[in-house]
Amino acid sequence: MRVLAIFGRSVAIFIPVFFVATFVTFALRALSGLSPARIQLGESATTEAIANIESQWGLDRPFLVQYWDWFTDVLHGQLGTSWVNGADISTLIGLGLGVSLSVAILALVLGTVLGFVLGTTAALRPGTLLDRAITGFVTVISVMPAFVVGIVLVEIFAVGLDLLPSGGYVPLEEGGVGLWLAHVILPALALSFDVVADVARQLRTGLVSAYRENYVVGALVRGLSPRRIFFRHVLRNGMGPALATLGIKFPSLVGAAVVTEWIFGLQGFGRFANDSAQAGDVPAVQGVLVVSVAMVVTFNLLINIVLGRVTPASQRGV
Template structure:
């Protein structure tokens, strides 16, 4: 239906009609659209994503090569965003209406509007070019050592984490401040419970819900934003493979990328909802 021909991609514009027809018959593109889609779908049910129109390689293998790079960056970005955002949001809630609260709110507001590619370029200029502490591009697998792996993924992960830091900090602060105003917290204070116990037992469990729900939205954005980060830092990851496949008109590869992306997003959101149901009691009541 796209009108793209793998035969022209492989043979070039000077290919003869006979050669084009032979390649299209080989790929089954001379069959009706629904028949082609059914063949692809039944292959998907057996774990087969097909073969690339550009080089004839197995798409599952091509995606697997880049997925490890992208997941390394995305997971580290998620961890950094959650840790830094949680610290900032908690401090802002505990010091609400003070200058510390206002400073943190102003900081996360500025961070939230900074594009990831701008942050990435600034980080490269500072830590790779000016200071020479970290490599500016490339990737080292975890099997080669934790140190080289971390050195290559920390900058792109940090560039992607800024938006997560801002959203987690804001949502957590809002949730905690709201929880502090609840009657059960006031009752706990009247009974003489320690501030530490009140915070961890009552306030945090009931105020963390919005911040956790935010992660379900941020994970798909990490996958999309990885395209820009991988270009800046010279990584051959999942996002760059998706971009190259789309530009080359490699339809089976784009289909495979979408299937894997949907599976990751659904799985991650399922995990978030399970954790949310275990941690936040209010979510179990539909509140």
């Protein structure tokens, strides 16, 4: 019942957010002044030709009517048709999103595992040389751009050691786990550095603060073992900020990896978004924004449920 209550509260917040975000997204076409006629006919198109093309696309109807038709199509998974090539946008996004999700999920897993290990280790030895070394390390990797890390990884593992391919992508169902992992591990590592740094810093801060609480002193007085104190009390109370960080990081991993995808030759979601924006393909850009909003809303909903289930403060409604 507690999880259902958290789910209900989160949905009540995220539905209006999604509705407003889609409205703003659709309004971008009117604000941009772009038209499919300009793309198909060029700048020398006549007024009559432009009006005919826009009528074919339904752009001569009232704005709210256009928005409602588009929004109902979005709810059915239909994101429209590309102005550039007439292809179905849902299909185009699906092709690139599969690549980006493979890299983003692996980057998130690597970043979370390494971040939790480093953050926990630093929190268990606060003020020591090990703590300062970990803090310095995560500070350094937090300021390293993903494209620089990607180039270095290619030079080391693909060019120098010839252990991994330098680019390309092989779907999991075609090449199996080994070949798929060989193609996504380098871009995932390049993207995971920022996740490692943020998770480690947030977790260390949360755990150190939790160790200073009175309930930890009380648990020590009652004779509980350090292991039980850590897993039963400290970790559950101190991991909230680190989990909340993941809610922000995952969507950015999917959508903000344009440069990384260029380095590794990946036709991913970010690259599709960049190409669509440069071509002036407004329906494709709108589709990208809608999918991005949906991912942000969905992943944050999952994070809220996990927080409500794991952290005691959330269970008490704090």
